[in-house]
Amino acid sequence: MKDVKLVVIGGDAAGMSAASQARKRLGPDRLEIVAFERGRFTSYSACGIPYWIGGAVGELDALVARSPEAHREAGIDVRLRHEVVAIDVENREVLARDLVGGGEVREKFDQLMYATGASPVTPEWARVPAAGVFGVQTLDDGTAIQEWLDGEPARRTAVVIGGGYIGVEMAEALLKRGLDVTLLEKSAQPMAKTVDPDVGTLVAEAIRREGIKVVTEAQVTGLATTDGRVTEVVTPTGSLPADIVVLGLGVRPNSELAAAAGLPVGPTGGVRTDRRMRVAGTDNIWAAGDCVESHHLLTGAPVNIPLGTHANKQGRVAGINLAGGYATFPGVIGTAVTKVCELEVARTGLTEKEATRAGFAFVTASVESTSRAGYYPGASRMTIKLIAERRTGTLLGAQIVGKAEAAKRIDALAVAVWNRMTVEEMTALDLSYAPPFAPVWDPVLIAARKATDAVHAAM
Template sequence: MTERLVVVGGDAAGMSAASQARRRRGPDVLEIVVLERGSDTSYSACGIPYWIGEVVDAREDLVVRTPQQFRDVHHIQARTRHEVVAVDTDAGRVRVRDLGSGREYDEPYDQLLLAMGAVPLRPDLPGLDGPGVFGVQTLDDGQAILDHLDAKDVRHAVVVGAGYIGLEMAEAMVVRGYTVDLIERTERPMRTIDADLGCQVADAMQGMGIRLHLETEVVAVEHHGDRGMRVTTSAGELPADVVILGLGSRPNTELARAAGIPVGDESGGVVVDVRQRARVEGVWAAGDCAEVHHRVTRAPTTIALGTIANKTGRVAGINLGGDYATFPGVLGTAVTKICGVEIGRTGLGETDAHAAGYDPVCATVETTTKAGYWPDTASMQVKVIAERRSGRLLGAQIVGEEGSCKRIDTFAAALWNEMTVEELLNVDLSYAPPFSAVWDPVLIGARKAWDAVLADETR
């Protein structure tokens, strides 16, 4: 008898799961239906700022596989513009709304995977739902922004929020030649890294012409038709022809909550086990809407990253396909590039470590991406966070010029394996002048952190 898998959400987690399940079970034994409320499946949301900033040429370049390819090649029914509005776990069915026709119908399932992703934060403020104000989550959002920019005489852009998306979109607006004001309610941009490194990000943005309004909050957006908008803030008013919201996101769990599927109080994501099973028979969850285990804090959390979405989707799909897989957790490793500055982080920052109950010691070093005498060597800062006395690595951060940031992956590998900074400083990394100094920046950071541990013991 053919079993039926229904997937809610057709991007990274959902399509990874569907593909893995299909590899293990053919269409004669497993029917797969994917319901996606947007217009695309399996696309790179991370590439949207680069598409808008004209680094990526076309929308199609960000699509990995189209719904037609999933149907024709993989025998997966990928229905775009179909939104799931309710889940009935007792009856084993979901209520679906066809956004094209408005028709609603029931879709039965034997197994259900929730992969709805995250929803952008959008404060309930006057004017924030008006024309010319955009979130950045889907390719449809990106297209709406481009259509607006092409149709209007845009000169002033206001970006609200200084996280990854906000900063990347601010840079994209500068690249397009607009005057850019960035509003952030806290004291610095990029709060996922510690303040002593984050100041470099602010300097780079200001050096590119972005006007930062820190410790400032948006109060309202006034719309004046063809005369554009005025953004009212706690510090005054700013003109705007386009407003971009980059305020972060939260797990999209409304469907799960309404259906009685447990959601974590602390994580905010659907509660799952190591195989991505929810606490309701026949229901699974993966991606941004599902909680994950943090390997350093040991606590459940949610982290909206495409890497994690693909991995958790893969694990869910293997299990749904009849094999066995588990997801071992996350470190929150992430990289980006803002205004020529590369930024990388993994594990806990200094503030995070204190909040998690650790007593950390830290070391920050100034170093170079290559041998100091190499013609195009660039500067970088490395910060290493270790546990006091034990020297266990807790996290690392890197800010620097080109060639800096991917070294965070070495720290991530060491952190994954619960190494101490003493163990890390003796790892046999490669060396040649065009690639690093004889002491690689990773090793210098680990060595200085170990020195800090030893110095603390002798006090």
């Protein structure tokens, strides 16, 4: 006999973080937890898939932070291969389909955790039933790619469509697997949503140097197939041979189920929640992860940023709250980092385009410096770009491109953005210095100085 029953929809980062947090606070005698997951895995690192495909990570198991068995040992009733197809808010009940055994189950809930994640964007042309075309969203997707690559070693040509960070990481992974890789990007440079064009150009150069063909301003109109298998990617300027096609066109939040149940979905397509991750206007219905929209702390606008780090934080917050505690997820500032071959790329806050769209007037400053004192062995060059509001000098955004030890500097900049620091105040920041770690003026400080000059010049 339990006091309360929690049903979780989605067994990955957000859902199972919530379940685990709730379990930590309320034992099995107090809280019953049932978790439906349509795939075969729980609590895994989707971000790690490219590294597993590329061979840097040896085993699939390594990507699983917590297996279904481990969750079950904690008294969480995990039901794999079960897809929730309807939520009855009024009767506090979900309807799930058993994808293996067939049939349906109904489950009552007192508390509901909605954590359905996101699905790859698939344009019309990608919806043909062609084997060899993959998204990279779930561990099941990753497993399918591995099986495809292992299946017939003769498959040597890969086309990755979409030059966002998933696309770029997958291009590198496939290159490492010995494939001939072409990356198609519709913008003028890869990572166009992540970084400004000047920084994106540095990324393009780096991945071309590694041997990946990069086609920018590319338009895909279709996929050609033979015997149900993809053979070519069709573009207006000709077709590209393709034994495997990976879609890296971004994802969209899985909010249809919520919408069908009458739960509020915001302009980004994500489920709307308050800062405690309670679904707006509901009682004891919570949501977290790729399927929700977050508050952008700089623009005040809703955003959907599908990242494991947000999913974990939001899931934890939801779990604390639904178990009677108090925690909040105030919002995001758009921090992201990726490693492409030897290149490290990071950003926080707003890009120029995002700042303009939000109505900011701003100045920018870019500096080149080194990761360590110039004379210290292993020093490597990096570029830091700062975007600061005109007049106030408030730091609006930062981008870093470099090699080893460059990108993690974005965290200091993220904390500065978070706290609305001005670039002038940042010039005085007491950052760590020793020759193995930085020049006597850390690149962050040099950038802050140059940005301060730019703010003054634009007064």
